[in-house]
Amino acid sequence: MDFGIKVLQSQSEFLSVYPGKFLQSVEVIIGIKEKSLQVFTINEEKPEKLIPIHEQLFNENIFSSCKISTRDKDLVCVATKTALKIYEFSEGTGYFEVIYSYELRISNENESQQFCVGIKASIDGMIAASLVQDYMWVLKWNDIEKKLTFLYEIDVESFIVDFNFVDEKTMLILCRNPTGEYPLYFWKEYKVNKSLLSLSTFIHFSPILENGDAFPTAFICFDKKIYIFYENIIHALKYNQKNIDQDDFDEIEFSGIYCSHIIHNNELYINNDIGQIYLLSRKRSNIIKEIPQDSIITTLKGFCYIFGKQGEIRGFNLNTNGDLKIPSSVHGAILDAITIKKHEKENEINSESIIIACGIGQSSSLLELSNSLTFSVVIQIPDIGQSCLWAKTVENIIFLFYTKGVKALDYNTMKPIQSSALGLVDENYIDIGKSNRDWIHITSTYIKNGSSQKDFNSTIIGACISDSSICVSFSSQELVMLNPALEVLWKLPNYDVSMINIYNESIYIGLQSCETLQLDMTGNVINKFVYALQESSIPHSVIFMWNQMFIGCRDGNLIVCLDPPIYKKLGNKPVTLFKYKIGLIAISDRAILIYNENLEFRPIEIDMRSGCSLDNSYFICINKDILIAALENPTPYSLNTKELISIKGSIKRLLYLPNRNKIAYIYRDIADHIALSDYNFSGNFPSLSYTNSEKMYCMANIPQYDGIAIGGETLERKGIVTIISQEGFTELYRGFFPHGVQAICIHEDKMIVGAEEHIFVLRLGEGINIESIATTRVRNSVIGLYSEQNILYSIDSRDGILQYTLTDTLTFEHASLRGFLISNILIMDQFIIMIDKLGSIKILEKDSKKIITLDDLHDGGRAIISGNLTNTSLKPSCNQNALFFSWTGAVYQITYPLKKELLSLQSSIQRLLHLQTPRNSTQIIDIDILMNFHRLTPHQKAELSQAYPSVESDIDSLYKFEII
Incomplete structure (x- = not known):
């Protein structure tokens, strides 16, 4: 059996951040993490808030990075273990792509030592790279030729602490030599007779004296001064290009260790590792903000943005210095997670919800993760969708159908079109369209073509207009075909029709008897489809994609006419189907996009009861308002995050209670608490809360008692299990154990308790009658208990998994993975x-x-x-x-069985682009490597297509990302 790992979301910690014009002269902020790159733009209405607009995974770990400024746009240079890589944003693909890669090779060094620990760039594209501990490279970026040119390799013969460019050709290097002194080296690029001098011409200054036991950790150059940072102190030395007077310096108060800095309005702001921002002015420093520890700060458009260690982002106006805002959707370390099955019926859409608990410091959040699609609203027309039944587009006109009457909008201007201009009247319209280039109006009593009108005695209840014909159904159960001149071609009796569609020279009609018929254009029945699951599955809409017929039913069922057919319940409202971009959208109580022939789909985060396609990019959404919307990316692979609640305190454990559709969670705020909230988190929350003086470590659902078992430890360090009711959080039971309870497992009528090195089995009798029936001792503390059928698995800190047969006794069977x-x-x-x-x-x-x-x-x-x-x-x-x-904060998906073709395809793309997986494994499925297919040259794509004929369409639809 083969397994694979997908990297769904990289870790949260930011290594560096850069403001700049990375996207076609648009100012954004780039955040670099160990395995990914994120792009943020400013919310113009709330500039203290950053909006994440892009994230992509790197193919290998990033050790350091810098920004390269060019005339047109900014670039990102990253240092991996083996190379310096220049990334540029491509408008064509929508990704940052490697435009140049420079292999790292150090003379006379072992390969294991060949990696870059720091890179920095000057304003004209000169790059200094600190390799290993005492080597430096100097390179130059040529923006015309799009390449890095190697200039120098420098053996500093000292441990490099920090280095910075003073100007475009001058660099200072702070080192630590073997004697424990800290020399500051000066290097400048000279040109003599158009040739560069040897780098052996370093100017060497006297060592900078240490401040007691402290030692310098970093330095920056600003306003003709060099600020050297020790722990808890700053030395500011005057500097010019000729000398530094180490005896003439200012000592500035400072706490902690330097993290990062910004310059705004010619003022220097510095933050430390203990969560403070300082404003330096002359010989003084003032604390202006308290921020998360170990943060990185940057500035854009007068705002300071704080990127926390766990990924949280905060912003404030540097000019007003107001209170911090917390707009970030990144919430730090993931503490626990649960899966919620919203629907358990076999034919319903699988709508798992993943709830995770995240925490930063003394605050926590519950988040919902999903793969649902987000959308953007291009135009919103308020208050005209409330009674709108359905919509369609004909040429450049949008028709909105109501119980009585039709509204028309110009597609280009979105302005109403006068009814008289289109000959619309205030009647019940069944359909409007064009046939043989003539406008056809169908109401419940007549069909009109220009000045010609054909009246009917029976009520028209359904219609479909094609390029060459008109098909209508009547309340008298007649089906009639007409030509554009309104001449009747044929009639068929006894057809109680629910819907009509004309497609590819065939007529498809749904019947009230839940059948679907295919007729030829002369009215002969070709095929009869009987797919309905129940009497209410009356066909409402039919559409064809990928040579397959999809039937949307009035009871909310979607039927895919395969052998055997596929049934999926989307809701209770009639299912509307329409084509959009590469696939089709199905709407009932929820909306989904089905985007390839493998019937892969994504939920759409939109409230719509009906809609239609507008063109290849936009669709019409009908709810209270009429929206013109677009899916931001029909097949994204990033995760969507929705914050459900935020609390003070650290969440320790989550538990889903399916019988009540609620979530229980243990959190600590001074004392331990357990809270209960509705899954939809409506109203005030938590809805219930329970607190006692004990520490709470674990919990389990006890359906027999409609209760929650909480395991913990008393103040006297005795173990305790408390059972509280889910209804009112009243205490039902208390049981004590010799040691703290770290694990609880409920199996049928038994409760298994792990208390340090002991496992207790208790029988759950009627009326909260609980008795101990078995016990065993293990070598190490039990940290988890899990049951399956009559098997109990115990995990501990040393012996791995212990397997027992669970009856009224515990019988040891097997131990796996000791150590x-x-x-x-x-x-x-x-x-x-x-x-x-x-x-x-x-x-x-x-x-x-x-x-x-x-x-x-x-x-x-x-x-x-x-x-x-x-x-x-x-x-x-x-x-x-x-x-x-x-x-x-990283999220990984472990999948099996694994499709070997996918691994082979990934390996081929890696080979052609000289990429590496994050962990150099043949078992890793890295989505970003597959997405790099679009970076291949036409020759490389042709080479790959010989082995994988459908690779391009498969990559475009992300079909191969479903590992089967």
């Missing part, structure tokens, strides 16, 4: 997935007891759940997915 520091496990059908606190992943095959080792993610955590945050399909899937959430 692996497990933090959590997930039990799947055939496997148990194990993670440790450092991010290693191992998989235990249940039957063979074989251990499969996946790659080290270098990202520790304890939250691992079953769930799928990538593409989902209407087709039944054999995929089994696990989601791992790290302390740093």
Whole structure:
């Protein structure tokens, strides 16, 4: 069995941030993380808020980065383990692409030492790179030729602490030599007879004396001074291009260690590692802000933006110095996660919801993660959609149909068109369209073509207008075909029609009997489709895509006419279908985009009861208002995050209570609390809260008692299990144990309790009658208990997984993976997935007891759940997915079985573009590597297409991202 890992979201911590014109002369802020790049723009209405507009994953870890300024736009230079890479934003692909890569090679050094620890750029594109500990390179970016030119390799013979460009050709290097002194070196690029001098001509200054036990950590050059940062003090030395007087310096008060700085209105702002921003003026420093620890600050358009260690972003106006705002959607370390199954019925759309608990300092949030599509509203026309039934577009006119009458809008101006100009009257319209270039108006009583009108005695209840024909149905159960001249071609009796569609020289009619018929243009029945699940599944709309027929029913069912057919419940409202871009949109209580022939879909975050396609880019959305909207990206692979609640305190555990559709969570704020909130988080929350003097470590749902079992420890360090009711949080039971309770598991009529090195089995009797029936002792503290059928799995800090047979006693069966520091496990059908606190992943095959080792993610955590945050399909899937959430905010999806063709395709793209996976593994599925297909040359694409004929269309539709 093969496994793969998808990197769905990189870690939260920012390594560096840069303001600049990275996107076609638009000022944005770039945030560089270890494995990704993010782009933020300013919210013009609320400039203290940054809006994330783009994120892409890197193919390897980033050690350092800098900004390169050119005449037209800014570039990003990143240092990986093996190369310096220049990234430029491509308007064509919408991604930052590598336009040049320079391999790192240091003479006379081992390959293991060949990596870059820091890079900085001057204003004219000269780049200095600090390699290993005491080597430096100087390179020059040529923006015309789009290449890096190597100038020098420097052996500093001292440990490089920091370095900065003073101007475009002058650099200062702060070092630490073996004697413990800190010399400051001066280097300048000279040109003599058009040739560069050797770099051995360093100017060497006397060592800078240490401040007691402190030592310099960084320096910056500003306003003809060099500010050298020690821990808790700053030395400001006067500087010119001829000398530095180390004896003439100002000592400025400063706390902590330097993190970053900005310059605004010729003033210097500095922040430290303990969460303070200083304004330096002459010989003084003033604290102006308290911010998160270890933050990075940058400035754009008069605002200071603070990027926290865990990814939180805050902004304030430097001119008014007002209170901080917290607009970020990034919420720090992921503490716990749960999966909520909103619908359990077999034929309903799988709508899993992933809830995660995140925390930064003393505040926490509950977030909902989804793969739903976001949309942008181009035009909003208020208050005319309330009674609108449906809409359609004909040429450049939008028609909105109401119970009585039609409104028309000009597509180009979105202004109303006078009814008289189109011959519209205040009647019940069934359809409007063009046939043989003539306007056809169909009401409930007549059909009109210009001045010609054909009246009917029976009521028209359905119609479809094509280029060459008109088909209408009547309340008298007649089906009639007419030509554009309104001449009747044929009539068919006894057809109680619910909908009509003409497609590809065939007529498709839905019947009140839940059947769908295909007729030829002469009225002969070609095919009869009987797909309805129930009497209410009356066809409402029919559409064709990928040579497949989709039927939307009045009861909210979507039917895909395959063999066997696929049924999916979208809601209780009639299903409307229309084409959009590469796929089709289906609307009922919810809206989804089905975007390829594998029937992969994404939910759409939009409230609409009907709609239609406007053109290839936009669609009309009908709710209370009429919206002209566009999906921002029909097939994104990034995650959407919605904040549900934010609380003071640190959330420790989450628990979903399916019988009440509520979420319980333990959080700590001075004392430990447990709170209960509705899943939809409406109204005030938490709806219930329970507090006692004990520490709370774990909890479990007890359906028999409609209660929650809470495990913890008393002030006397005794173990305790408290059961409280889910109804009113009243206390139902208290039981004490010799040691603190770290794990609880409910299995049928038993409660299993882990209290340090002991496992207790208790029977849950009627009327809250609980008795102990078995106990066993293990070698190490139990940190987790999990049950499956009659098997109990116990995990501890040293012996891995212990397997027991669970009856009225505990019988030891097997021990797996001793020495692996497990933090959590997930039990799947055939496997148990194990993670440790450092991010290693191992998989235990249940039957063979074989251990499969996946790659080290270098990202520790304890939250691992079953769930799928990538593409989902209407087709039944054999995929089994696990989601791992790290302390740093990264999200990984572990998937099996793995499609070997996908790994082979990834390997081919890597080879052609000389890319690396983040962990150099043949088992890693990295979405960004597949997306790099568009960077291949036409020759490379042709080479790849020989092995994978449909690769281009597959990549465009992200079809291969569904690993089957």
